[in-house]
Amino acid sequence: MTGGRYRALRATAYGIAALLLFCLVWELVKAVVPAAGVHVLGASVLPRTDDHAMPHVWDVVARMGRSETSARGADSVLVAMGKAGWFTLRVALAGWLVGVVAGMALAVLMARRRLAEAAVLPWVVLSQTVPLIALAPLVVGWGGRIHLGAFEWQRWMSVAAIASYLAFFPVAVGALRGLQSPTPAQTDLFRAQAAGWWRTLVSLRLPASVPYVVPALRLGAATAVVGAIVAEVSTGAPGGIGRLIISYAQSASGDPGKPWAAIVAAAALGLVAAGLVGLVGLLLRRYRYAEVSS
């Protein structure tokens, strides 16, 4: 549909415009606010804006183009960002998949039995109040003891497990709402047709849940990326964006562009993950009609 393409084009244009606006505001703040920041009665109101705290946008971009370290043959920062991003993306995706399966399974269970909903839902909500950083070393500790024949627990699996722990939540809650969304007329109709619970699940509840599940999948993808990065930082897992953030932060004082490059990489990763899930939504677009108004 041309209308759809036009909308997509406009959305992309708005996205790029917002990015440019952000850069503009950044540079504006740098130009207007004094380098030492603004203090009122000794309290800092606006942060410092010198080139160490807020490097110019073009300095950050330029830094990405130069090599990571002074060592001969080192990758450029951009290449290092790409490699680390690819690594974390795969881990986050694995975590997302596990989270989606677990979240959907929980939602179906809760939709099946009111008792299960009453028993499980508080735990689902409670699970998200446990700080991730407290959990990460535990997961690594448990994982390290798992050996099943040829299978050996890898460190990235701990990271993925933590990512899935964050991703399952929006999926479970969103899918539950979606599975419960059919109207009484629809559920009565299926009962009148003598359709069993599974048949009703497959032909009515699952399709009806799609408009709720797709946004939850996107949210889950974003939280899986955050979870993976935080898990990498707190477990010290090598190879990903988390490690990049730590090691680049160490050179903040002498090389202020570098830590910002790591942050840009993390943000870009979130966008890519959400975009990939957007493709899933595209495949399911037939089911994403708003409820019929009748």
Add this chain to the structure above:
Amino acid sequence: MTVPTPTPAPVAPVTTHPAAAVVARGVGKTFRTRSGEVVALEGVDLTVAAGEFVSLIGPSGCGKSTLLRLVADLDEPTSGELTVFGKPPRVAREGQDYGIAFQQAGLLPWRTVRANVELPLELHGVGRRQRAARATELLEMVGLGDFAGHLPGQLSGGMQQRVAIARSLAERPSLLLMDEPFGALDEMTRERMQTELVRICAESGAAVLFVTHSIPEAVFLSHRVVVMSARPGRISQVVPISLAATASRTDGTREDSAFFADVTAVREALHGGATAARGVDLR
């Protein structure tokens, strides 16, 4: 209305014969709620003969929808005996002896109009080719042949309701249960749908149990109008409609003096009950 018309005497229940579509004997339904027990229906005796069109009318809370849901086995009676074609309602439901339509069309928005009509057939394992043929036939019947490929969201409320009615007819049921199917439609659409329903029922020969708030609607469609009263829900009167055979009723029938006489008869039956007049639309 001041037209003097003789009030028909209550008609004795039609004698039961094996082919009766619905037989209710002393049917009652009590709901347990937090604030205590609510008697929705009490002592309902009703027989709907095969091929007969019976409307249930009464104020809100008179249990007319509850009675329909009991017949459909969407709820179970707490007392009395209820049979559908001589079988318990559950057996009738599982055997697909009836088709059903609600006030809400309840279409699946992700399915095309055609696939919505095919749904009951699909749920019962009817082959693809047979389903397609039946859906085409039904959509022609309700005048939506050109809209088979559309999605429900692209149709008006009246068209959606016609799809729902086509769906309820998919398995050629000999009993149709309809719970205010035209309740959400505007007056123009409503009258057109009523005329169509009369024609469709005459063609299919199905018995119909039809819940409505509208006196003219009940009169226009029915062989008999069952007037109910609330608290507790029970049948207060059964008004036979003296109009021409239902198949020959057309828009002209609505301007017939016999039509007005029956409307008045039903209205007076409704007013006869203590609280009957409230909640009834005189549309």
